[in-house]
Structures are given as C-alpha cells and as structure tokens.
Amino acid sequence: MNPLPPTTSESTILQLRRGLRPYQRRLWLRRLVRDGARIAAFVAAAGLVLAGAARLTPLGWAPLAAAAMVVAGLLALLIDAARVRPTLAETAMALDSEQGLRDRLASALALSERTPGNRPDAESHEALVRLQREDALRSLAAADRRAFRPRLPQRALASTVLCAALVVPALMLPNPQSAILAAREEQRDAAEQQARRLDQTADRLGTGRESPDPRADVADELRRLAKSLRDRPADLDEHLARLGSMEDALRSRLEPGAEQRAAAMTSLARSLSQLATGSDSNPAGDPQHAAEDLDEMAEGLDDKSPAEHAELARRLAEMEPVARQAGPEARGALHDAASALARGETAAAREALAKLGDALERGQRQVDLNRDLARAANDVQGARRALAGSGPTRAGQGGQPGQPGSSSIPGSSAAPGQPGSSGQPGQPGQSGQPGQPGQGSQPGQGNQPGQGSQPGQGSQPGQGNQPGQGQGQGQGSLGGGGSNARYLGSGTGQGATRGPTTGNRQFGTGELDPVYADFDRLGRPGDPSYIAGSGGDGQIDPGSGQGAGTGNDGIVPYTDVYQEFQDLAITTLDRSYVPVDVKDYVRDYFSRLGGGP
Amino acid sequence: MTQPALDQPLVTGLSPEGFADRAQLIEREIQRVIVGQDALVRQTLICLVANGHALLEGVPGLGKTMLVRTIAEVLDCTFNRIQFTPDLMPADIVGTNVLVEESGQRVFRFQPGPVFANLLLADEINRATPKTQSALLEAMQEQQVSVARERHLLSPPFFVLATQNPLEMEGTYPLPEAQLDRFLFKLWVPFPSEADLITIVERTTGSTTAHAQAVADASEIVAMQRLARSVPIAPHVTAYAVSVLAATHPDGPRAPQLVREYVRYGGSPRGAQALVLAGKINALLEGRYNVATDDIRAVALPALRHRVIRNFEGEAEGITSDAIVRAVLDAVAPPAVD
Numbered sequence: 001m002n003p004l005p006p007t008t009s010e011s012t013i014l015q016l017r018r019g020l021r022p023y024q025r026r027l028w029l030r031r032l033v034r035d036g037a038r039i040a041a042f043v044a045a046a047g048l049v050l051a052g053a054a055r056l057t058p059l060g061w062a063p064l065a066a067a068a069m070v071v072a073g074l075l076a077l078l079i080d081a082a083r084v085r086p087t088l089a090e091t092a093m094a095l096d097s098e099q100g101l102r103d104r105l106a107s108a109l110a111l112s113e114r115t116p117g118n119r120p121d122a123e124s125h126e127a128l129v130r131l132q133r134e135d136a137l138r139s140l141a142a143a144d145r146r147a148f149r150p151r152l153p154q155r156a157l158a159s160t161v162l163c164a165a166l167v168v169p170a171l172m173l174p175n176p177q178s179a180i181l182a183a184r185e186e187q188r189d190a191a192e193q194q195a196r197r198l199d200q201t202a203d204r205l206g207t208g209r210e211s212p213d214p215r216a217d218v219a220d221e222l223r224r225l226a227k228s229l230r231d232r233p234a235d236l237d238e239h240l241a242r243l244g245s246m247e248d249a250l251r252s253r254l255e256p257g258a259e260q261r262a263a264a265m266t267s268l269a270r271s272l273s274q275l276a277t278g279s280d281s282n283p284a285g286d287p288q289h290a291a292e293d294l295d296e297m298a299e300g301l302d303d304k305s306p307a308e309h310a311e312l313a314r315r316l317a318e319m320e321p322v323a324r325q326a327g328p329e330a331r332g333a334l335h336d337a338a339s340a341l342a343r344g345e346t347a348a349a350r351e352a353l354a355k356l357g358d359a360l361e362r363g364q365r366q367v368d369l370n371r372d373l374a375r376a377a378n379d380v381q382g383a384r385r386a387l388a389g390s391g392p393t394r395a396g397q398g399g400q401p402g403q404p405g406s407s408s409i410p411g412s413s414a415a416p417g418q419p420g421s422s423g424q425p426g427q428p429g430q431s432g433q434p435g436q437p438g439q440g441s442q443p444g445q446g447n448q449p450g451q452g453s454q455p456g457q458g459s460q461p462g463q464g465n466q467p468g469q470g471q472g473q474g475q476g477s478l479g480g481g482g483s484n485a486r487y488l489g490s491g492t493g494q495g496a497t498r499g500p501t502t503g504n505r506q507f508g509t510g511e512l513d514p515v516y517a518d519f520d521r522l523g524r525p526g527d528p529s530y531i532a533g534s535g536g537d538g539q540i541d542p543g544s545g546q547g548a549g550t551g552n553d554g555i556v557p558y559t560d561v562y563q564e565f566q567d568l569a570i571t572t573l574d575r576s577y578v579p580v581d582v583k584d585y586v587r588d589y590f591s592r593l594g595g596g597p
Numbered sequence: 598m599t600q601p602a603l604d605q606p607l608v609t610g611l612s613p614e615g616f617a618d619r620a621q622l623i624e625r626e627i628q629r630v631i632v633g634q635d636a637l638v639r640q641t642l643i644c645l646v647a648n649g650h651a652l653l654e655g656v657p658g659l660g661k662t663m664l665v666r667t668i669a670e671v672l673d674c675t676f677n678r679i680q681f682t683p684d685l686m687p688a689d690i691v692g693t694n695v696l697v698e699e700s701g702q703r704v705f706r707f708q709p710g711p712v713f714a715n716l717l718l719a720d721e722i723n724r725a726t727p728k729t730q731s732a733l734l735e736a737m738q739e740q741q742v743s744v745a746r747e748r749h750l751l752s753p754p755f756f757v758l759a760t761q762n763p764l765e766m767e768g769t770y771p772l773p774e775a776q777l778d779r780f781l782f783k784l785w786v787p788f789p790s791e792a793d794l795i796t797i798v799e800r801t802t803g804s805t806t807a808h809a810q811a812v813a814d815a816s817e818i819v820a821m822q823r824l825a826r827s828v829p830i831a832p833h834v835t836a837y838a839v840s841v842l843a844a845t846h847p848d849g850p851r852a853p854q855l856v857r858e859y860v861r862y863g864g865s866p867r868g869a870q871a872l873v874l875a876g877k878i879n880a881l882l883e884g885r886y887n888v889a890t891d892d893i894r895a896v897a898l899p900a901l902r903h904r905v906i907r908n909f910e911g912e913a914e915g916i917t918s919d920a921i922v923r924a925v926l927d928a929v930a931p932p933a934v935d
Binding site: 031034086090091093094096097102103104106107108110111114124125128129131132135136 | 613823824827828829830831832833834880883885886887888889890891892932933934935
C-alpha cells in the first residue's frame with residue numbers, strides 16, 4: 001500500500017479560488033439575467049394593469065406611475081445586482097451541481113476554512129484534505145469553461161412578451177379617459193386662475209381695512225375660498241355652491257337703490273357747490289368738495305342780506321327732490337337749512353349746512369362700500385361662471401323656452417320742421433326657440449336666440465330622461481327696442497346631476513356686447529334679465545312736401561323725458577349685471593345731463 | 598493475525614487509492630460466489646468498513662448465509678454462525694465460565710461463546726427470545742462481553758450479520774427498537790433476476806462449486822475502517838445528513854406529509870452517524886476524497902429504514918419504511934445554488 005501523501009499546501013486552495021473567479025462572474029451574470037427577466041415581467045404586468053385601469057378610470061398620475069415602475073424596476077435590478085453577487089462558496093456549490101462534481105469544489109473550500117484540531121487521525125485527515133483539494137482542482141480544470149450560461153426564465157419571458165404585446169395597443173388606441181383628464185386639467189387651471197382672481201379681489205377689499213369693516217370680512221372669506229380652490233380643485237360642485245352662496249350673501253348686503261342715491265348725491269353735491277360758489281366748481285359732484293363749499297357758504301351767511309338768504313333758501317328748496325333721493329338725512333338737513341335761511345336764522349342754517357355736508361360725506365362712504373361689495377359680488381360671479389364653464393361637460397338641464405320679447409322703448413325719428421314719418425314700428429319678435437331636449441348624454445343645444453319681438457311660443461321644456469338644456473330669448477328688432485324676457489335660460493332640473501351649462505355662451509347682445517357681460521350663468525326663475533335689443537332698422541323718410549310746418553307732436557323735449565330715462569337707467573344700474581365702471585359711466589352721463597339746462 | 602485497535606495511530610499506511618483497490622478486490626471476490634446482488638454486496642462491505650453491523654432481511658433461499666460465509670472466506674477472518682432458536686440462551690452466545698481442573702485445582706475458566714469471532718452470522722435472529730437477542734447488545738455496541746464481572750474484549754473487526762425471515766413471523770420475537778438501532782444498515786435481500794437466477798442454478802448444480810479466496814485480512818479491514826473515518830466532510834454535507842434525519846421525525850420542520858401521518862418515531866442520532874460514516878465510505882469506494890450529498894442519499898435507505906418506526910396507521914395501511922425514507926429524500930433536497 002502507498003503511504004499517505006505529505007501535508008497539504010495552501011497553494012492548491014489559492015489556485016482553486018483563482019480558478020473559480022471567472023465562474024463567479026458568469027454565475028453573477030446568469031443571476032442578473034434571471035432576476036432582470038423576472039423584474040421586467042413584473043414591471044410589464046404592472047404596466048399592463050395600469051394601462052387597463054387607465055382605460056377604465058381617469059388616472060392623471062398613470063404616466064408618472066408608469067415611469068415610477070420603470071425606475072423602480074431599474075432600482076430593484078441595481079439592488080438585486082448587489083444582493084445576488086455570488087460568493088466563491090456559492091460559485092463552487094453551483095459549479096458542483098451544474099457540472100456533476102459531487103461537492104468536490106464546495107467541500108474543498110469549506111474544508112480550507114476548518115482547522116483539524118487535536119484528532120488522533122490528524123495526519124491522515126490532513127493528507128486526505130490535501131488530496132481532496134487536488135482532486136477538486138483537477139475537477140475544476142476539467143469543468144466546462146462555458147458553464148453558467150445565462151438562461152432566461154421561460155415563464156417570465158413569456159409573461160413579459162405577453163404583457164408588452166397587450167400594453168402597446170392599450171397605449172396606442174385612443175383612451176376615452178383622456179378627455180376627462182384634459183377637462184380636469186382645465187378645471188385645475190381654471191380653479192387656480194379664479195383663485196388668483198379672488199385673491200386680487202380680497203387684496204383690493206381688505207388692504208388697509210380691519211373688522212368690523214365688512215370688506216375685511218369679505219376679504220378673509222375670499223381668501224379662504226381661493227385656498228379651497230387651490231387645495232381641492234376637483235370639488236367643483238362644492239366650490240360653485242360656496243361661490244354662489246357668497247355671491248348671494250354679498251348681493252343681499254347691497255343697498256337696492258344705492259346707485260340712484262349715488263346719482264342723486266352727485267347731482268346734489270354739484271348743485272350745492274354751484275350754489276355755494278356760483279360756478280361749476282364741482283363738476284364731478286364730489287360730496288367732500290361740496291361739504292367744503294357748504295362750509296364756506298355757511299361762514300359767509302352773516303354777510304349776506306335777507307334777500308340773498310331768501311334766494312338761497314329758495315334754491316335750496318328746489319333741490320329737495322334730488323335731496324330726497326340722496327337720502328333722508330341729506331333731505332332733512334337741506335330742508336332745515338332752507339327753512340333756517342328762510343327764517344333768517346343764520347346760526348341754525350350754518351348748523352344745518354354742516355349736517356348736510358356730513359350727510360353727503362357719510363352717504364358717499366356708504367356708496368363706496370356698496371360699490372366695493374357690488375364689485376366683489378361681480379368678481380365672485382365671474383369666478384363662478386368661469387369655474388362652471390371649465391368643469392367637465394355634464395348633462396344640462398332642460399331649459400325653459402324664451403319669453404316673448406317686446407319693444408319697451410319705442411323707436412323714434414324726427415325731421416325738424418317737416419312732418420316726417422315716424423320710424424317704422426319694430427318688427428314683431430319671433431318666438432324664442434324652445435330648448436331642444438338633450439340627446440343622450442350630450443347637453444341640449446337649444447340656444448338659438450329668438451328673433452323678433454312676438455310673444456315667444458316656445459314653451460316646451462326639455463323632455464326626455466336625458467337632461468336637456470334650452471334657452472330662448474326675444475330680441476327686439478326695432479331701434480331702441482329691447483327684450484324684457486323675464487326668464488333666460490332657466491329651467492327645472494330633470495337630470496340626475498346638475499351640471500353647468502355651456503350652451504348659453506352663444507347668446508349675443510349685439511352692439512352692447514362690450515357693455516354687458518355675457519349672460520351665460522345658469523339662470524334661476526325670478527332672476528331679472530335686462531337684455532338690450534339690437535339696433536333696429538327703422539327708416540327715416542324725410543318729407544318732400546312744402547308748406548307751412550305744423551307742430552310735430554312726435555318731438556318731445558329731452559327735459560321732459562330726462563327724468564324717466566334717468567330713473568330707468570339708475571334702476572338698471574342698481575341691478576347686479578352691469579359692471580361697475582359702466583355704472584360710473586352711466587351715472588356720470590345722467591349727472592352731467594342733470595346739471596344742464 | 599494482528600488485531601490493531603481503531604483508536605491507535607495508523608501503523609500500516611493505506612492510501613485512498615489503496616482503499617478503493619482493496620474494496621474492489623473484495624467485491625470482485627465476493628461476486629465470484631454471489632451472483633447479482635451488487636448493491637447488497639456493496640452495502641455489506643460499507644457496513645463492514647464502517648465497523649457496523651448489518652441486518653439482512655429476505656425470504657429463505659436468497660443467499661444470505663452464503664453471503665456471510667463468502668465474506669468470511671474473502672476476508673480471512675474468524676467466522677462463527679449462530680442459529681437463533683427460541684431455546685437459545687445468552688450464554689450460548691457470549692460464552693460462560695466453566696469449571697476446569699488445572700494443576701490439580703478446580704478453577705473457573707471463561708469459555709468464549711461464538712460471539713468471539715470477527716464475523717458473526719446471527720441467523721434468524723428474530724427467532725430467539727428478547728433476552729437472548731439482548732445478549733448481543735453489549736457485544737455489538739461495545740465490542741465486548743461481560744461475564745461474571747469480567748470484561749472480555751472482542752477482536753476487531755467485529756462484524757455481526759444478522760438475518761431474519763419476514764414471512765414466517767409466527768413464533769418470532771421482533772427485534773426491539775433499541776437493538777435495531779444498533780445495526781448500521783438494514784439490508785433487504787432482493788429476489789435475483791432471471792438472468793442471475795440462471796447463473797446461480799448453473800453454478801450450484803454443476804460438478805464444481807465456486808469458492809472465494811482470501812484477499813484481505815483483519816488488519817487491512819481495520820486500516821480501511823480508520824481511513825474511512827478520516828475522510829473529510831464539508832459542513833454543508835453534514836448539515837444535509839442531519840436535515841434528512843430530522844425530517845424522519847413527524848414533528849420535524851421539514852418532515853413530509855407521509856412522515857407526519859404514518860411515523861411514530863424518527864431516526865435516532867445513530868442514524869445521522871450512520872449516514873455520515875457510510876457516506877464517507879461510499880465516497881472512498883467511488884474514488885473521491887470528500888463526502889457528497891449524493892453519498893448521503895445513496896446510503897439513506899439502508900441506514901434509516903429500520904430506524905423509522907411506523908405508527909399503527911402506517912402499518913395498517915401498508916406504508917413501508919422505504920416509502921417513508923424516499924419521501925424524506927424527496928422533501929429534503931440537497932443544498933443547491935442557482
């Protein structure tokens with residue numbers, strides 16, 4: 001028998017470790033390929049689920065989630081690459097298994113890390129260990145160099161291909177949810193835009209003011225609304241409700257005859273300044289300026305003669321009708337001043353004139369407050385309209401047909417000195433077209449403006465289960481004529497959901513479009529509508545006959561109708577649908593006329 | 598014939614190649630007499646080199662006794678045979694003190710029993726009473742016998758080959774679990790194939806009978822036993838052997854369903870020792886210097902089949918121990934890295 005070989009050397013194990021390195025890298029690559037395929041399959045499956053879900057429900061974050069999946073997959077692969085890097089022992093074990101080496105390599109590596117200890121057969125054990133290492137080294141040398149070929153897991157590969165094949169058409173085909181997402185995006189933008197608008201309004205109202213000034217409270221509420229719009233832009237219904245509620249609250253604070261009172265105060269202030277100074281020193285009708293003029297006049301009362309006092313009293317008394325419209329306080333002070341002057345009591349007259357000046361200034365402040373609130377209400381209304389228009393299209397409501405239009409202002413024409421033909425009467429307005437019932441889920445399209453001024457015949461409300469939307473309106477065809485359609489685009493909801501309508505946008509107000517804001521909000525029964533008629537086609541037929549002219553009853557001096565026009569205009573201004581700057585313009589116009597002959 | 602002890606240093610060097618050569622020589626010589634049964638011969642040799650004992654089970658006439666006799670001839674070792682019968686007494690096995698006259702004085706002299714041999718054939722061991730069967734316990738485990746307060750060492754190698762007949766169970770005394778556990782292997786002697794049977798018939802009915810020659814002696818067997826124990830085994834292979842054994846217990850974490858349902862007790866720690874030691878020898882016989890998990894799996898059946906104690910349901914439903922061990926091997930896969 002051969003004796004046992006001498007003690008083992010460490011060089012064999014070093015060679016063994018060195019020889020295992022290439023296999024270690026190949027095993028690492030195989031694991032990476034395997035895990036990469038599995039991760040890819042997982043990502044593809046997740047992408048497929050996401051794509052499917054994105055076609056069933058609007059997922060605005062779907063692209064982000066898809067990108068996140070890919071990134072997560074790459075990250076997982078990166079982490080996995082560090083995790084699955086095989087050790088030499090693992091490599092040896094795997095190579096043993098793949099090449100059928102019967103644990104030679106793994107045993108050699110494992111035994112190299114163990115000390116023999118004090119065993120009685122240490123010598124023969126060491127000899128066997130050395131032999132085992134050499135045997136392992138021979139086995140390693142004979143092993144296939146191309147071992148650990150990367151293998152793609154068939155199931156993962158099939159899953160990846162299948163999912164990818166399904167994802168591509170899911171991405172390529174039109175997605176019905178895209179329109180919803182676009183509408184939501186538009187809604188978010190609109191919410192942000194209106195939030196800025198509300199913030200600007202709040203800044204305008206609240207700057208330099210503190211509670212209990214109602215404008216400060218309104219500003220706070222507007223800022224809360226703006227924040228809510230930014231935080232939850234999708235809660236359209238809630239925001240519309242809050243805006244509507246706030247608009248109602250603001251309008252409820254408005255003094256109904258504020259503009260009429262403001263016009264009266266302006267006129268009164270201008271008249272008082274003219275009276276006090278004898279010139280048109282206050283053409284704008286500034287109440288403060290008038291108060292100062294009254295103070296000066298009061299100081300000079302003692303220098304005036306009784307006749308001048310009487311004249312002042314008379315002229316003050318002439319202003320009482322205007323003062324009555326300016327408010328009871330102003331009227332009372334004016335009356336007291338006139339009475340005191342008539343009695344020659346200059347002290348009482350001075351006191352009354354001072355009160356009159358104070359009344360004018362207080363009235364002006366009230367008017368300013370009213371105008372600020374009105375402006376805020378208009379802004380809120382505008383924001384509400386913009387938000388309603390930005391929302392996803394939903395079924396509208398069946399609109400009531402337009403009410404008959406009628407010419408409320410007669411057309412007129414005149415030929416001075418010659419009998420002339422009067423303007424042709426306005427053509428009868430055609431009936432407003434009834435709102436067509438909504439078809440399917442689309443909102444109704446009945447928004448053609450009615451023509452003519454005949455009583456509208458459209459009285460059919462939107463019918464059918466599908467909520468419809470309709471609108472009709474009369475339109476005067478005679479110059480100066482106008483429709484006073486009582487109801488505009490209003491109706492009772494028949495749909496399950498109450499959605500903002502968009503059809504009203506096509507409504508036009510003719511030449512007055514720049515003056516009147518588009519009336520495209522959802523109307524309610526009882527809301528007054530003031531729709532100007534379009535310019536008429538009245539013909540002027542100049543007379544050709546000769547002879548003595550006769551009085552033309554058709555000629556009416558404007559002074560006779562001035563008050564009527566002014567009342568109507570001021571009443572109109574008190575309504576909420578006229579922008580503030582237009583109100584100022586109209587008020588100044590009549591104020592200037594009032595200061596004329 | 599020298600009788601070296603196992604715990605002594607190796608005096609006569611034996612290389613692993615020499616081990617394999619010697620083992621092949623022994624196998625070839627045995628196969629000159631025993632036709633077929635290659636696995637049985639290999640497993641018996643493993644048992645011998647592992648310094649263990651084997652329990653052979655098979656129907657009569659399959660050559661169990663012939664196998665043992667042939668091994669004795671091949672190994673040039675002392676050989677005794679005990680035919681176990683119900684009236685066999687322990688003293689008939691281990692020996693007894695007899696009164697002898699020496700130099701005019703009567704003294705008790707120990708008369709060794711048949712257990713004092715290198716190879717002992719315990720034929721039909723289940724026919725003796727448990728008392729007699731247990732007489733073998735000390736000899737098998739401690740390789741010594743105690744008679745009248747005196748210990749008598751058995752000469753290595755001491756190899757017990759017990760046989761039992763699974764058919765004629767009436768009037769037998771099944772070996773208790775404690776005694777079964779002392780057998781390294783329980784070997785099932787299969788019925789030979791038709792081709793082998795033809796060869797057997799031709800060999801045994803002719804004018805000449807095949808005889809084996811001695812190719813190894815006791816000292817070489819002891820050297821082989823010591824070399825086998827020096828074979829290194831990696832920790833993961835040892836752990837696998839332990840896992841296999843643990844899975845034979847019904848409450849083991851990796852026990853298969855068959856074990857949980859039909860096993861009353863799993864293998865003892867001797868089972869793990871048997872797996873590892875037999876695995877080492879199997880590796881050497883295959884020309885390797887390390888134990889592989891395949892070696893553990895190769896010897897699992899003979900090493901564990903008699904250590905798995907079935908419960909009543911298992912016996913009633915005819916679940917064999919081999920099926921249980923196979924289920925365990927299926928459940929406990931070798932450590933693998935992919």
